[in-house]
Amino acid sequence: MATLPQRVKIVEVGPRDGLQNEPEPIPTATKLAFIQKLAEAGLTQIEATSFVHPKAIPQLADAIDVAKSLPNAPSLFYSALVPNQKGLDRAIEAGIRRVAVFTAASDEFTRKNINMSVDESIGVFEPVVRAAISQGISVRGYVSTAFVCPYAGEISRERVLDVSLRLLSMGCDEIAISDTIGAAAPCDIDQTVGFIAEKIPVEKIALHLHDTYATALANVYAGLRLGVATFDASAGGLGGCPYAKGAAGNLATEDLVYFMDRMGIETGVDLIGVAAASNVVAATLGRALPSKQWKRLKANAH
Ligand code: HMG
Ligand code: MG
Numbered sequence: 001m002a003t004l005p006q007r008v009k010i011v012e013v014g015p016r017d018g019l020q021n022e023p024e025p026i027p028t029a030t031k032l033a034f035i036q037k038l039a040e041a042g043l044t045q046i047e048a049t050s051f052v053h054p055k056a057i058p059q060l061a062d063a064i065d066v067a068k069s070l071p072n073a074p075s076l077f078y079s080a081l082v083p084n085q086k087g088l089d090r091a092i093e094a095g096i097r098r099v100a101v102f103t104a105a106s107d108e109f110t111r112k113n114i115n116m117s118v119d120e121s122i123g124v125f126e127p128v129v130r131a132a133i134s135q136g137i138s139v140r141g142y143v144s145t146a147f148v149c150p151y152a153g154e155i156s157r158e159r160v161l162d163v164s165l166r167l168l169s170m171g172c173d174e175i176a177i178s179d180t181i182g183a184a185a186p187c188d189i190d191q192t193v194g195f196i197a198e199k200i201p202v203e204k205i206a207l208h209l210h211d212t213y214a215t216a217l218a219n220v221y222a223g224l225r226l227g228v229a230t231f232d233a234s235a236g237g238l239g240g241c242p243y244a245k246g247a248a249g250n251l252a253t254e255d256l257v258y259f260m261d262r263m264g265i266e267t268g269v270d271l272i273g274v275a276a277a278s279n280v281v282a283a284t285l286g287r288a289l290p291s292k293q294w295k296r297l298k299a300n301a302h
Pocket of ligand 1: 017020050051052053054056057081083084086087088090102113114115142143144145178179180181208210240241242243
């Protein structure tokens with residue numbers, strides 16, 4: 001059996017990816033209460049919001065208010081999406097110290113999502129990433145539709161590698177290989193992530209998985225076997241991208257934490273604590289969340 005990492009980092013994307021896909025915005029105070037509980041559960045890397053056009057994602061139009069009121073602790077690292085210089089300016093104004101630029105392996109998707117081709121997005125990001133780094137702000141880069149695109153179909157691993165290398169060479173310190181519509185299975189992780197991990201240090205690779213077809217945890221295991229030790233997840237299994245047809249919730253943080261606990265792999269995150277954070281959102285939405293572990297634990301999580 002492959003030697004698996006002993007410890008993994010979980011990047012909590014619920015406040016951003018989770019809430020961006022809800023039909024209605026939820027109140028800023030509820031978002032902050034959610035983030036507070038996530039931090040109490042031991043999550044230290046939290047993607048808090050997005051500085052995108054408020055018309056594109058009205059659910060996160062309060063980004064500046066959220067970012068300015070984030071709970072503070074030396075161990076907490078918040079990040080936020082920025083699609084361009086205007087987004088970076090807004091993030092800096094709000095005090096954010098880590099940002100994420102986001103492109104994809106398919107032009108069809110980036111055109112719908114950010115109104116640019118992949119090449120155009122790289123051209124826009126280069127000065128943005130330079131400006132961020134010059135001000136001491138670190139940058140993550142997302143590669144969406146890394147396996148299957150809802151508009152272009154199957155994606156070649158060479159294309160994913162090419163976009164990843166371009167993001168790294170402009171200064172991104174981590175590349176989130178993203179299964180935007182949750183279509184991948186472990187064979188895809190082996191083929192694509194295995195291939196790029198031969199050219200990019202595996203410590204710089206994160207897996208951002210959606211769970212549309214219930215393959216996300218199997219894909220995590222495939223990633224672990226390749227040495228990947230950073231996984232994105234969203235409390236309760238909330239999430240999806242309004243610009244990717246068929247994208248359902250992210251891999252649920254509770255399900256990921258249970259899996260890691262049972263595998264004896266450290267996360268530093270308390271399972272019940274995450275369920276308590278999800279309860280805050282579930283109460284506001286007035287509906288059940290997709291996570292299996294949340295369903296099991298919700299009544300006992302406060
Ligand atoms: P555009 O219309 O092409 O932008 O949108 P533009 O540069 O032509 O500017 C038009 C107007 O927008 C201008 O205002 C700008 O100032 C304003 P006007 O002069 O007309 O009054 N503007 C902005 N306002 C606020 N913040 C900004 C900003 N930029 C321009 N940052 C744009 C292009 C990228 C802005 C738009 O398409 C956009 O915001 N898209 C975001 C879409 C999005 O957030 N998608 C979801 C996140 S990605 C995701 O979920 C995938 C991921 O989870 C990984 C995975 O699962 O695959 C990360
Ligand atoms: Mg996503």
